[in-house]
Each structure stands twice: as structure tokens, then as C-alpha cells.
Amino acid sequence: MSAGQPPEKKNIPVDEAGAVREVLRGPLDAIHAFKTSRDEHLPDALPADPFPMLHEWVEYAKARNVQPNPTAMSLATVDDSGQPNARIVLCRGIDERDGSLWFFTNSHSAKGWEMSGNSKVAAVFHWDALDRQARVRGLAEPLAAEASDAYFASRTWEKRVGAWASDQSRPVVSRQALLDKLLNTLTRFGIDPANPPAADAILDIPRPPHWGGYRIVAFEVELWVGSNARIHDRARWTRPGPGRPWSAMRLQP
Numbered sequence: 001m002s003a004g005q006p007p008e009k010k011n012i013p014v015d016e017a018g019a020v021r022e023v024l025r026g027p028l029d030a031i032h033a034f035k036t037s038r039d040e041h042l043p044d045a046l047p048a049d050p051f052p053m054l055h056e057w058v059e060y061a062k063a064r065n066v067q068p069n070p071t072a073m074s075l076a077t078v079d080d081s082g083q084p085n086a087r088i089v090l091c092r093g094i095d096e097r098d099g100s101l102w103f104f105t106n107s108h109s110a111k112g113w114e115m116s117g118n119s120k121v122a123a124v125f126h127w128d129a130l131d132r133q134a135r136v137r138g139l140a141e142p143l144a145a146e147a148s149d150a151y152f153a154s155r156t157w158e159k160r161v162g163a164w165a166s167d168q169s170r171p172v173v174s175r176q177a178l179l180d181k182l183l184n185t186l187t188r189f190g191i192d193p194a195n196p197p198a199a200d201a202i203l204d205i206p207r208p209p210h211w212g213g214y215r216i217v218a219f220e221v222e223l224w225v226g227s228n229a230r231i232h233d234r235a236r237w238t239r240p241g242p243g244r245p246w247s248a249m250r251l252q253p
Helices: 027-029 051-064 109-117 147-156 157-165 173-189
Strands: 072-077 085-090 093-095 100-106 120-127 130-143 211-225 233-238 247-251
Touching: 051 093, 051 100, 051 120, 051 130, 051 211, 072 100, 072 109, 085 100, 085 109, 100 109, 100 147, 147 211, 157 173
Parallel strands: none
Antiparallel strands: 072 085, 072 120, 093 100, 100 211, 120 130, 130 211, 211 233, 233 247
16 A cells, blocks of 8 residues: 555455444454453452452552552542542552542641641542542541541651641742741740751641641542553442442443
8 A cells, every 4th residue: 555545445344233343354363452451350249349359459559659649549529610620649648448538638728728628539540550540529627636636647757847847738938948937936836956866756746727637538539550551441439428338330432
């Protein structure tokens, strides 16, 4: 076939039901192009609960160190005008018992205010090196103060100071103004900026009242395994509310 000519038409047989069945020729004869990229599939019999598998996927990505932040997930919220807003946060826990994801942030940030006005949120994990994706939709609610205190205490003192020094999402006149605020915060907690303690030093820096954890209690989970030929393996679980049974279905890609 010379350049510029249309491709040669193939004979396309039609079965008794009238459905078109294309004859696979050349490299497609082996059908391997339609396998998932790692020859991996979701179970034929989908599990009743998606959270053990989701948890396993997150732990596998962490163990394999497939990307710098394997627990990173996109978090989508909605503002009071109905406009969606998305950003990356780190998943800090998965509770299989109630089907929830945990993350921590400043409750006075844009996402904090948006979740207080509309608790419906969505989250997406994408592990490109594994050709896996997980989508979650659910309701966000604050974690108990004890859980937030425990996680905040586990952070380095620099991160705890940073939580006090930043009014997240609010305007600042300059970078220098932000650094001045940081210096004032260091002084407040008795830290000499010219002679700071070691990164692993134990300092008494309490959790700010506006900083804490949230959990996304899921009502929908979708797990996806990629295919080079777009015949992805995809399934979705839904439930009417927390503690209620999940319903599973396979989806076309």
C-alpha cells in the first residue's frame, strides 16, 4: 500500500446474531496485546468487600517503593459554589473495619472549609509503575482528637512547628513575611534558629487546635488494572451506608 492510500479493507464475517467479529491478523493473533500490562487481573469472583484488596495494594506499593510517595492520593472537595477542587494528600491509614481512609491537614485550609460545608469527597490513587488505580468516593468526617494527637506527636519537631507557623491557604505578602512568621514560631517554642536541635529531638510542641485528621468513610470503591490495548480490568463496589453490605460489579473499560 503506497503512502496516502486508505488502508486495505478486511473481510469481516458476521455471526448468526449479526454481531461483527473482526479477524485478528499479524501480531494480534497471539491475543497478548489484550492482556493487562503485567498479566494481572482482578479475581474472577470479586470479593464481597473491596477494602482488604485496596489495603493490600497500598502496602504493596509501599513495600516495592514504586514511587516517591506511594500513599499519595488526589483528594477532591467541592466549594460552596459547587466548584470542585483537587489536591494531593498522603493517605495515613486504611481502616478495613469501617471502610475508611485517613489523612491529616489544617482544618482552616481550603479543603478543611470545603469539607465542613460539604462532606462528600473523592480520592484517587494512581500507581503508574504498577498500572493500577483505585478510586474512592465517600463522606469526610473529623477523626477523634486522640487519634490526631497521636499522629501529630509522631511527626518531627520541624513539621510540628510548621503546622503552627502556616495559616494554610491564606494569603501572605511575601516569602520573607512567611519566614518571619516561622522565626517567631521557633522563638515561641524556645528554639534557637541559629542552633536548632537535631531532627529527631523530642520537643514539647502540642497539636494546634485547627490541625487534625479526617477519615473518608467510603460508599463507593473502584479498582482498576491497566491493559496495553485498553481492555482494562475494572470493578466497582457500592454500599448504601457505613456497616452495610457491599455490592460488586465488573465494568467495561
